[in-house]
Amino acid sequence: MPASVKGAVALRKSLRAFSPDLAKALPKEVAAALKPITKAAKGYLPDDGQVLSGWLALEGSDARFPSYNARIVKQGIGYKTTPSKPNRRGFRSLARVFNKSAAGAIYETMGRKTPSSRFVQNQSSKYGSSMKGDGKMEGRALFRAYEENNGKARDAVLNAIKSAADKLNARAKV
Amino acid sequence: MSNIVIDIAAEFTGNKSFKQAESATDKLGKNVKKLAGALGLAFGGQQILAYGKAAVKAAAADEKAQKQLALALKNVGLGRDAASSEEYIQRLQSEFGILDDKLRPAYQTLAVAVQDSDKAQRLLNLSLDISASTGKDLGSVTAALSRAYLGNNTALSKLGVGISKADLKAGKFEDIIANLETTFAGAATQSANTFQGSIDKLGVAAANASEIIGTGLIDALKGLGDQDSVDNLAKSMQDAATYTADVIRGIGVLIEKLKGLPGIGALDIGMIPILGTYLEMLNAAGKASKSGNGISAQGLAHLAELQAKYTTAILAAKRKLTAEELKALKAAKLKLALDKANLALLKGEEVFDMDKIQIAAALTSQAEALGKATNASQALQIANDTARLNVKRSILALEDAIASKDEASITAATNKLNADLKVLGALTGQSIKLSDIKSILESLKPADLINLANLDAAIAKMMELIRLQGTKPSISGGAVGGSGGGGGAAVTQPRSIAEVNAAVAELGLNTQIQPNLREYTPNQGMISGISPNGREFNFSVTVNTGIGDPNAIAEAVTQVVQDAVDRGTLRGGATL
Numbered sequence: 001m002p003a004s005v006k007g008a009v010a011l012r013k014s015l016r017a018f019s020p021d022l023a024k025a026l027p028k029e030v031a032a033a034l035k036p037i038t039k040a041a042k043g044y045l046p047d048d049g050q051v052l053s054g055w056l057a058l059e060g061s062d063a064r065f066p067s068y069n070a071r072i073v074k075q076g077i078g079y080k081t082t083p084s085k086p087n088r089r090g091f092r093s094l095a096r097v098f099n100k101s102a103a104g105a106i107y108e109t110m111g112r113k114t115p116s117s118r119f120v121q122n123q124s125s126k127y128g129s130s131m132k133g134d135g136k137m138e139g140r141a142l143f144r145a146y147e148e149n150n151g152k153a154r155d156a157v158l159n160a161i162k163s164a165a166d167k168l169n170a171r172a173k174v
Numbered sequence: 175m176s177n178i179v180i181d182i183a184a185e186f187t188g189n190k191s192f193k194q195a196e197s198a199t200d201k202l203g204k205n206v207k208k209l210a211g212a213l214g215l216a217f218g219g220q221q222i223l224a225y226g227k228a229a230v231k232a233a234a235a236d237e238k239a240q241k242q243l244a245l246a247l248k249n250v251g252l253g254r255d256a257a258s259s260e261e262y263i264q265r266l267q268s269e270f271g272i273l274d275d276k277l278r279p280a281y282q283t284l285a286v287a288v289q290d291s292d293k294a295q296r297l298l299n300l301s302l303d304i305s306a307s308t309g310k311d312l313g314s315v316t317a318a319l320s321r322a323y324l325g326n327n328t329a330l331s332k333l334g335v336g337i338s339k340a341d342l343k344a345g346k347f348e349d350i351i352a353n354l355e356t357t358f359a360g361a362a363t364q365s366a367n368t369f370q371g372s373i374d375k376l377g378v379a380a381a382n383a384s385e386i387i388g389t390g391l392i393d394a395l396k397g398l399g400d401q402d403s404v405d406n407l408a409k410s411m412q413d414a415a416t417y418t419a420d421v422i423r424g425i426g427v428l429i430e431k432l433k434g435l436p437g438i439g440a441l442d443i444g445m446i447p448i449l450g451t452y453l454e455m456l457n458a459a460g461k462a463s464k465s466g467n468g469i470s471a472q473g474l475a476h477l478a479e480l481q482a483k484y485t486t487a488i489l490a491a492k493r494k495l496t497a498e499e500l501k502a503l504k505a506a507k508l509k510l511a512l513d514k515a516n517l518a519l520l521k522g523e524e525v526f527d528m529d530k531i532q533i534a535a536a537l538t539s540q541a542e543a544l545g546k547a548t549n550a551s552q553a554l555q556i557a558n559d560t561a562r563l564n565v566k567r568s569i570l571a572l573e574d575a576i577a578s579k580d581e582a583s584i585t586a587a588t589n590k591l592n593a594d595l596k597v598l599g600a601l602t603g604q605s606i607k608l609s610d611i612k613s614i615l616e617s618l619k620p621a622d623l624i625n626l627a628n629l630d631a632a633i634a635k636m637m638e639l640i641r642l643q644g645t646k647p648s649i650s651g652g653a654v655g656g657s658g659g660g661g662g663a664a665v666t667q668p669r670s671i672a673e674v675n676a677a678v679a680e681l682g683l684n685t686q687i688q689p690n691l692r693e694y695t696p697n698q699g700m701i702s703g704i705s706p707n708g709r710e711f712n713f714s715v716t717v718n719t720g721i722g723d724p725n726a727i728a729e730a731v732t733q734v735v736q737d738a739v740d741r742g743t744l745r746g747g748a749t750l
Contacts, residue, residue: 002180002181002182002183002184003182003183003184004183004184004185004186005183005184005185006185006186007185008183008185009185009187033182034182037180083185086187086188089186090186090187090188091181091184091185091186091187092184092185092186092187093179093181093182093183093184094181094182094183094184094185095181095182095183096179096180096181096182097179097180097182098178098179098180099178099179100178100179104178105177105178108178109178137180139178142178142180143178143180146180153182154182154183157182157183158183161183
């Protein structure tokens with residue numbers, strides 16, 4: 001579960017309006033906190049030779065199942081420090097990491113419901129990565145990296161936001 | 175599409191649907207408020223307070239209208255019918271939904287015209303029918319009927335009631351009225367039974383309720399004594415209104431709940447346990463404090479008194495403030511004028527010291543008077559005045575010295591003043607001596623620069639110098655020896671031979687004067703001089719200057735000779 005913060009969006013607006021240097025520094029600090037997760041997650045991805053050969057893209061194939069391409073999958077792992085649009089429950093994400101490619105998502109989550117499927121077993125025998133996390137937060141790459149981060153990134157992000165708010169308040173005092 | 179996203183931190187800001195719900199709630203609130211306004215309800219205490227003020231005003235106006243009608247009826251001999259007339263008006267009001275504010279003037283107009291209550295009420299009924307049928311306002315119709323009763327049918331013909339001018343001229347008033355009653359019979363009743371009539375009745379009821387509430391407020395004002403009690407009452411009204419509004423809402427909820435109970439039909443406040451008892455007690459207390467029928471004149475008078483007190487107090491405060499402001503403004507102007515005057519005085523003192531100038535002028539005047547004095551008494555008077563002026567001048571000098579804080583100056587000025595005072599005291603005691611007067615007067619006289627004694631002394635000095643030099647004075651005859659001789663050459667002191675030689679050497683001439691007064695050039699021997707026996711010698715001198723401008727040389731030699739004449743070493747000039 002993400003940490004709930006109040007006033008962070010307004011803080012960003014205030015920083016842009018009254019303290020541009022802090023407005024630039026805050027995303028950098030947040031990014032510095034998120035980078036280790038994405039870096040580790042990319043490291044957990046297999047190369048093209050480490051996945052099942054049938055999962056790779058074949059020339060002239062019309063297969064609709066997402067093929068694995070290590071380069072594309074690695075490009076799909078990243079982070080964002082800008083607030084998102086509100087979701088259905090009215091929450092806006094302030095900082096997030098994502099694994100947005102389809103093949104990356106498959107590698108991330110395969111075996112959650114059917115760990116004994118042949119595809120999962122074959123892939124696990126070819127590239128023995130382990131899943132970490134619980135429930136919907138369980139995965140092989142991004143979720144694993146986040147789990148192994150032990151909340152350091154979350155604390156760093158919250159500290160960065162709090163620090164920026166404190167600095168802004170200090171500057172605002174006459 | 176995959177959804178592998180981990181939110182590290184998030185903020186709840188609400189989404190579009192929440193905003194829509196919020197907006198809908200706001201709209202609902204606004205609409206409810208509009209609805210309340212349309213129904214004459216007020217939700218805030220402020221509105222209730224404003225309503226209370228309006229109610230007091232309406233009650234006072236109603237009371238005034240009642241009294242005016244009663245007075246008008248009394249004046250036309252219908253005083254005994256005042257109460258019944260008021261009752262008749264109230265009945266018409268509730269029956270036809272027309273405010274008594276309109277009915278009373280109409281009835282008054284008709285009653286004054288016909289001077290009969292029954293006829294007036296009959297005509298008013300007819301007027302209501304005509305007004306309802308034709309759409310004319312009640313005042314115009316009653317005015318037309320009253321004029322028609324008095325013989326002027328013009329206004330009635332203009333109402334468009336279906337009677338020709340010929341009929342109006344020919345027919346009797348009774349016939350005309352009967353005709354009109356037939357024509358417009360039941361129009362007012364019919365109008366009152368329509369939806370608009372019902373709304374009008376509700377409006378009349380609301381206005382009456384307002385007047386009744388206002389009457390109660392005026393009664394409440396009777397208990398007020400202090401000036402600020404109205405403010406307190408206003409605040410209390412506002413608080414009470416807020417409280418009452420909440421109570422009313424609570425009662426609404428209570429009624430709704432009670433209705434839900436089995437066996438409860440119509441609500442009786444007294445049925446409510448405890449609360450009902452208190453409310454009934456409050457109601458009884460209110461009834462007991464009600465001041466008779468209608469609005470209490472005492473309450474109105476008290477209200478007027480309080481208003482007058484307020485007005486007086488406000489005016490007094492404004493006057494006081496204005497007076498203080500004027501005083502401050504006057505003081506400021508005076509200070510400014512004084513500052514300007516002081517500045518001008520300082521500038522004037524810098525330029526003129528009037529005392530000193532006056533003293534100096536007086537002393538000058540005394541000196542002139544002294545020249546014209548012909549006897550000793552005048553001289554004595556002049557001496558006395560002069561001594562006084564000297565004392566005054568010494569006083570000013572001492573003041574200046576004190577201002578300068580210079581001890582030496584102060585001491586000197588003090589001594590001078592003492593001396594002058596001593597002289598003045600002597601003059602005042604008339605023990606003056608002639609010598610003292612002379613000393614005073616002589617101080618006024620300017621000292622002579624040249625007089626006979628000075629000239630004698632000068633000649634003696636010159637003779638002494640000549641004697642010491644052992645030379646004879648070279649004085650041309652008549653040049654000295656008498657004053658005002660005129661025409662003689664200037665007397666110059668004879669110089670020693672050494673001085674003459676030095677002067678000649680300065681001129682660049684190679685000549686010397688020997689001690690025996692003979693003048694030599696080294697190469698040509700003696701060229702001029704005075705023999706020991708006083709005989710003069712003239713010589714020609716040739717000046718060898720080499721090549722040059724002859725005129726310039728001649729002018730230079732002439733200048734040298736002239737200088738020698740001017741110095742006194744050469745007499746008679748020279749010829750080239």
